[in-house]
Amino acid sequence: MNSNHKPGPLRSRPTGRELATFGVVSLILLASLAIAPAKNYFSDWRHYQKSYLSLASDRQAGTLVRSFHVGIRQIWIPKLGVVDRCESCHVNLNGALVGASGQPFRKHPPIPHELDQFGCVFCHRGQGAATSVEEAHYTTEAWEQPLLPARYLDSSCGQCHLGTLEGTPRLNQGRRLLSTKGCVHCHAVTQPDGNTLKPDDDPPLLTHIAEKTTRQWIYAWIKDPQAYASSATMPNFQLSDQDAADISAFLIAQSTPSGAAKNAPLSSPAQAPPADATAAATLYGSSFCASCHAVQNAAGNLVGGDFGPELTRVGNKVNPDWLQAWLRDPGQYEPGTRMPHYRFDEKQISLLSGFLLAKKDSDFKTDASLPPATPDSIAHGKRLVTESGCAACHQINGVSPPQNFAPDLSRVGSRALAQIVFAPGMKHNLPDYIAAKIHDPRSFGPGLKMPKFSLGDDQVVALTTALLAQTDRASGLPRDLLIPAERTSNYHPGGNAGKLMEELRCQSCHAINGRGGDMAPDLTWEGTAVQRAWLQEFLANPNTLRPALIRRMPRFNLNPAEIKTISDYVLSAYQQPVATMPALDPHTLGADAASRGKQLFYSKYGCQACHIADYKTDKGYVGPALVSVGNRLTPEWMYQWLKNPNALRPGTIMPNPNLKDDEARDLTAFLMTLKAQQKGGAK
């Protein structure tokens, strides 16, 4: 109506109610803006830095207080993917404030790396970016990486150090166990440099098993391997009676005659235990069977090596004919065995087999009355063998080794907790999960395939440590940070001598050119080291050089032609390059030099602490006896050895005495005078 009526301001004044609302909203906004600074102000790290400062001023560490800047501290290493704020609270890692003993102010214990080159989470895990105690150390919903428990810390070194590392015994043991317990038969474990761990156990082949043992023994064994041999590697598959019976039926049925049976039909009747038990025990001892095989003594302790199977109850197991054929030539039955071919004569074979067959235990039952094998039970047995993955370790006729049989463990150390099914009552963290899985795999469910291995608590911790090293972080590391494991070579000696040395399985105990065992000395440069006469005498009748050693070179009963073949080969092939082995002038090794050398040997260098040069006066028991070393070693080798033992045999325990040239020469002259009066003086 009134067109001039101007529309007034919509509101001239806000109502009181609106003001109040506005005020409240502003206050809320203000308060919410204050949350961040308040959180910052009341943060854990600020609290700890304050108490650190007050601790420092209590101790009159004025310079420390003045140069201290309060604030978040951070280590950022892009190439490792490390962002660590741990030292925001752990401000005293470098130990600037002496004697602060309580966390978070402890000084970091000495390690071989600089802290700011690797950061914290690289070794300790946890959440580096977190700035509150809970989030940094423990598992939360958003951050699932907790701190690594101290007993698994070695695993972190294993992310870069892919081989054996001094100072991380757990990790080394765990990696060894992955190979020697046969874990890597089923599980692939590939290291960040692409190296795949190889098994280093010796599962017997089963293709001729009917010759070796009975169906009853197989049944008892697969039901409980540790009942037969406490040291058995074979895990317990917890088979039902029926399944075990069917598997044993299949294993007997698939067996074919071995080379041993083809070449020399097993006809000789089983021999009665020999009357001469002492002679048999002496032969067992002098053949040094115990270097590789253990036997349980009356006190229940295993005595002997773990390189071959335990023999405590071998009499319950083997067929006497098979045992004799095996002792005659093990390679005929199993071409890949580690057992050497001793040249035993028939009398020795009968003595030894009688001695071994007497190793019986009446408590170990092999007389189960099994249902007769039928085509059905054999077929069922074969199915079980295939499904259980027996062929992953053992060679079996008609069953090929399964591929990708078990989960790949190459990155198991970073497995996300969300993907893990924990057993009830378990702590929800990765180390506990892995340890529980190794300790008792079937506790996660009755139908699981992984069998229960017989492992001690320390072995479980060691295996867990080795597996925790297999992280995503490790596989993403730049190659130049990785320190690969020493690669084993594939060296095999050649020619006739090579064939002979393969037959004697020299490399089961001796390393040559990077391949072989560590039970006995490395022979890579043996040809430079020893004299021909000594080597031939030693091969014919190996008497020990180290009086305190229990593992010794066995006597293989070689004939003179074989000894000559091997000696010729060793002396020509295993020579050190001439360039590093200068000839010694024999004129410098005279009687004067020898008497000076004797003085050095006894008075200056105290060699008699470890070596015996004269049985009448010396008692050293650590190194080889030197009473006839003049017959054994060449002067050139001796001289070089004295100058730097570790260069010739890495890992030797002989310390480098840091000799001057003339001292080494005088000592060589003295040692060359130490010759046996008669044969066998170096007993």
Place this chain on the structure above:
Amino acid sequence: MRLPLSLLASVLFVAGCSRQPSSKPPAPTAYGTQIVEVSGGKQLAAVGSAPTQPVVVQVNGSDGNPVTGALVIFHGEGLHFTPEQALSDSSGQATTSPQLGFNAGDYQITAETPKKEGGSASVNLRQTALGYEATLGKAVNDQYCIRCHDSESTPERVSNLDNLSPAPHQFSDGATYNRLQDSDITNIISHGGLALSKSPQMPAYGATLKPAEIKAVLAYIRAVADPPYQTPGVKYGK
């Protein structure tokens, strides 16, 4: 964020408190007057792990005979025990497995048994956790030093200690080693006994071991010393 967390923490705390009675000590059926160590003292282990042998203590009565059914409580700073309490068995013994803490150094286990007339008898056992440096030192010791510096023989390794005159000191011999300064021990290892007017039968390892390894052996010697080695310098309270 802090409020829910502290709430959660207090809930957990309360829950933890309310659960405590479920692990209350078993009721003792007898009381002893004395508790002694049987085995498991002075062991070495890596940080965070359990020593290989369990700790065994024995409760005796006033007549000196073992008491069955006496309560034994194990405690110690930084240690976890499985179990924490036990009743002594038929031979008066109680066994536990301690797990050492995160920090290298000495841990003290106290095993306590209540007495009938009130109060309690206790015994202390020492365990040593080896950190990285001492572990490396142990590896070097096991390869080089142990043959002469340890009187124990094993089937694999016969001790050479008794063959030497003067006999070497065992590394656990704190009374001897604690009197030597770090630099003395480092020099003997590096330059041999003769260089410091000691037995020439101690070889020089300066050309064999790396300086870090020698330092590690020193750390190992300090870690296993009995009585324990005290670092020189000012001590502060916590």
